[in-house]
Amino acid sequence: MDIFAFRLRGLSLAALTLTVTLFIDEDQYDLWLCCFIISTVDGMIVTSALIIWKALMCITGSESPVVVVLSGSMEPGFKRGDILFLHMSKDPIRAGEIVVFNVDGREIPIVHRVIKVHEREDTGEVDVLTKGDNNYGDDRLLYAHGQLWLQRHHIMGRAVGFLPYVGWVTIIMTEKPIIKVCLLCQSIVFM
Structure with missing residues (x-):
């Protein structure tokens, strides 16, 4: 079952890559692939942080661990x-x-x-x-x-x-909202 699911994921990624290569040239493909990988890693980091937070809530018994x-x-x-x-x-x-x-x-x-x-x-x-x-x-x-x-x-x-x-x-991001805005803008630019 796991091998089948892995092959399906591989096929869907291959289909996505093939679809993208049909519409963009080779130079843009490298940029697209880099952005895709960075976005995927960012999503995994955010998801992992949320999972860790919820696990800490369960382990510590505190709503804010x-x-x-x-x-x-x-x-x-x-x-x-x-x-x-x-x-x-x-x-x-x-x-x-x-x-x-x-x-x-x-x-x-x-x-x-x-x-x-x-x-x-x-x-x-x-x-x-x-x-x-x-x-x-x-x-x-x-x-x-x-x-x-x-x-x-x-x-x-x-x-x-x-x-x-x-x-x-x-504390700095709470007291100096301009820093929070700059960090958000930077993350949007590099996504």
């Missing part, structure tokens, strides 16, 4: 531009752990340390209070209006590893 530190609130431990790897387990959250959480009304997740954990005796649910290592006070001012604690559904994951400075690419 990788995040970039966007501010200096966690210095000196994590600096702006560091990439954090997250994992979301069923283990109880403890004071001292670094978590990434979403707050209602904010788009960007926040990376801070858990400073207090309060378990409700009646339901067993856990409330968490966080603070940036480089901040003076806790995060209650960052939480949604009237919210004093985070619940488990706010937490995206725990930091389990990091790569220093690698996230600067993301």
